[in-house]
Amino acid sequence: MTMNEGKSARPDKKILAAADFQRLMDAITDKGYKIIGPTVRDGAIVYDRLDSASSLPVGVGEEQDAGRYRLAKRDGGALFGYTIGPQSWKKFLFPPRVTLWSAEVKDSGIKINVDNSPVPRFAFLGVRPCELSAIAIQDKIFTGGENADGVYAARREKALIVAVNCGRADGTCFCVSMGTGPKASGGYDIALTEIIDEAGHCFLVESGSPQGDSVLSGVPLKEASAHDIASAEAIVSETARNMGRKIDTEGIKKLLYKSYEAAHWNDVAKRCLACANCTMVCPTCFCSTVEDVTDLAGANAERRRRWDSCFTMGFTYIHGGSVRQSIKSRYRHWMIHKLASWHDQFGTSGCVGCGRCITWCPAAIDITEEARAAREAIDGQKSEAD
Numbered sequence: 470m471t472m473n474e475g476k477s478a479r480p481d482k483k484i485l486a487a488a489d490f491q492r493l494m495d496a497i498t499d500k501g502y503k504i505i506g507p508t509v510r511d512g513a514i515v516y517d518r519l520d521s522a523s524s525l526p527v528g529v530g531e532e533q534d535a536g537r538y539r540l541a542k543r544d545g546g547a548l549f550g551y552t553i554g555p556q557s558w559k560k561f562l563f564p565p566r567v568t569l570w571s572a573e574v575k576d577s578g579i580k581i582n583v584d585n586s587p588v589p590r591f592a593f594l595g596v597r598p599c600e601l602s603a604i605a606i607q608d609k610i611f612t613g614g615e616n617a618d619g620v621y622a623a624r625r626e627k628a629l630i631v632a633v634n635c636g637r638a639d640g641t642c643f644c645v646s647m648g649t650g651p652k653a654s655g656g657y658d659i660a661l662t663e664i665i666d667e668a669g670h671c672f673l674v675e676s677g678s679p680q681g682d683s684v685l686s687g688v689p690l691k692e693a694s695a696h697d698i699a700s701a702e703a704i705v706s707e708t709a710r711n712m713g714r715k716i717d718t719e720g721i722k723k724l725l726y727k728s729y730e731a732a733h734w735n736d737v738a739k740r741c742l743a744c745a746n747c748t749m750v751c752p753t754c755f756c757s758t759v760e761d762v763t764d765l766a767g768a769n770a771e772r773r774r775r776w777d778s779c780f781t782m783g784f785t786y787i788h789g790g791s792v793r794q795s796i797k798s799r800y801r802h803w804m805i806h807k808l809a810s811w812h813d814q815f816g817t818s819g820c821v822g823c824g825r826c827i828t829w830c831p832a833a834i835d836i837t838e839e840a841r842a843a844r845e846a847i848d849g850q851k852s853e854a855d
Contacts, residue, residue, distance in 0.1 A: 483690035484697055485661075487670035490548065491522045496687040497592045500680075502629050505561055506594030507551065512540060514554035516561070519594065526551055533639040533713070533824065536833030545665045552639040553597055553823055557752035558604060561591055562624050563611065569759070571771045592629040596657065598650035599642075599821040601632055603752035605656050609815050610755055629680055632657035636704050640713035641824030643837055647718070649821045651708040659684065662701040673701040714824065716837040717844065718808075724847055725809040729801070731846040737839055738797035740832045745778035747826035747834075748803065753819050756784065779803050804839060 485493060497504055498520075506519045509526050519525070530543040530550040543550035571582045596604070604625075611621035635644075635651035644650030653660050658681035662673040673693055676682050728734075748754040758777040763770040777784055780799050785792035793799045811819035820836070827835045 481676065482693040482698055483674040483685070484693045485672040485674050485688060485690055487546075487548070487663075487672065489689050490672070493684075493688050494519070494522055494594070496684050497594075497629065497631070499687065500629075500684055502590050502592035504592045504594050507549070507554070509540065513538065514540070514551045516554075516556045516558065516593075516595075522548070525549075525595075530637070531639060533641045533828045534833075535641065535827050535835050536830055537640075538828050546670065547636070547663055547665060549595055549633045549636065549661075549663050552635065552637065552642060553600070553825065555750050555825065555829055557750065557823075557825070558593055558596060558600055559607060559752055559755070561589075561593070562604070562628070563607065563618070563621050563755060565776045567620055567774045569772045569774055571769065573770075574768045588623040588627055590627045590629075591624070592631060594631045596630050596632045597635060597823075598632065598653040599644040599647070599823045600752055601630070601653055601656040602647075602649040602821040603823070604630070606753045606815065606817060606819065606821070607755065609817070629684070630657045630659075632660040634660065634662040634701070634705050635708045636663055638708050638711050638713055639824065639828075641827040641835075642712050642822065643714040643716055643824060644822035645709050645712050646714075646716045646837075647818060647820055647822035652705045657681070662704060664697065664700050664704065666700060668696075671697070673697055714827070714835070714837045716822070716840050718818070721840065721844075722809040722812050724844055725805045725840075727847050728843040729805075731843060733839070733842040733846045734797050734801045736842070737800055737834060738795065740834055741796050741800050742832055743780045743782075743796045743799060744831060745780040746829045746831065748778040748780060749776070750825040750829045752821065752823060752825070753807075754778070758784070779806075804836060807836075808840065 494504060504519045505516055507514050507526050508517050508519060508524045509529055510517065514526050514529065514531065525548045527548055528543050528546050528550065530541050531552065532539045532541050568584060573580050573582065607621070608625065611618040612625065632653040634653055638651065655677060658678045660675045660677060664671050664673060674685065674690060676685055748756065756777045756779055757774050759772060759774050761770060761772050779802055782791050782794065793802055807819040811817065
């Protein structure tokens with residue numbers, strides 16, 4: 470989907486039989502896309518290249534809680550019976566490592582080389598509503614203004630997005646609190662809701678763009694009945710009622726700005742390992758660094774960009790040392806940026822409620838609990854003042 474069109478859902482709803490799901494994948498590849506979607510590897514559900522529907526995590530889900538992730542079998546043979554794994558789509562839009570340019574010494578002088586290889590045409594299959602919101606946030610960061618990121622913009626422009634509305638919530642999900650799910654409201658080319666009931670196994674299908682229309686024109690679909698539409702809505706409603714966590718976002722920006730000297734930051738600092746797991750799995754974090762490398766002969770050099778994290782000591786290094794030397798200052802910066810100052814920069818929260826930072830924190834630090842602790846600390850200060 471291009472970044473400026475097809476943002477809202479269209480009213481037509483169709484039904485795709487689960488037995489015909491491969492036909493949808495074939496229609497996508499026939500348009501020249503490489504499908505990236507969920508599959509099981511190394512004890513987790515990860516995003517990777519898919520050629521067949523059989524590679525999807527059929528009948529597989531997860532059990533997630535703070536610092537805990539386990540795969541689990543699901544009855545019914547659902548293709549999308551999981552929520553989210555450790556990876557986000559930023560891996561493909563904002564790659565972990567990119568060579569910006571290279572240089573080599575020639576007899577005639579120094580030659581600068583720029584990578585002009587074709588931009589991959591990815592089709593992201595299984596994008597959850599919270600992840601759609603994360604992509605929209607990174608669109609603002611990397612494609613807006615005078616300093617757009619060329620790598621991101623080129624990949625994003627060519628991407629096709631097939632969203633899947635959530636049929637269940639895991640223990641660390643809190644998208645309802647952030648207003649990002651569990652139903653996609655736009656930003657997709659095709660949206661699916663998986664339905665498994667006494668009538669069988671199918672998908673409610675909605676197109677959100679001309680690209681989605683083009684793909685679906687080659688797929689065997691039938692008109693959705695009122696029962697089909699009601700079933701899909703009931704699935705999403707049930708998911709919304711069963712969020713694993715919640716966060717009170719009322720006035721949270723002002724609240725966190727007032728909490729800089731609160732004692733609870735000392736508590737979280739004792740538990741935080743500054744491992745950067747939370748920023749690596751976060752679908753919106755975008756910290757990076759640039760490094761120059763040469764070969765031993767000094768005849769070839771490269772300038773590379775790679776992911777970094779505000780949790781590393783060296784991230785804020787300037788002449789004389791690092792600005793944020795303590796773990797306390799780094800965690801406080803990350804959380805206040807994510808939930809407060811991000812609003813000032815980009816007009817939205819930097820958190821989409823996916824819960825990855827909670828699941829993949831080895832110390833089981835929970836951003837929803839830390840937000841609650843900050844609120845209690847400020848409320849306690851008010852009480853003492855009264």
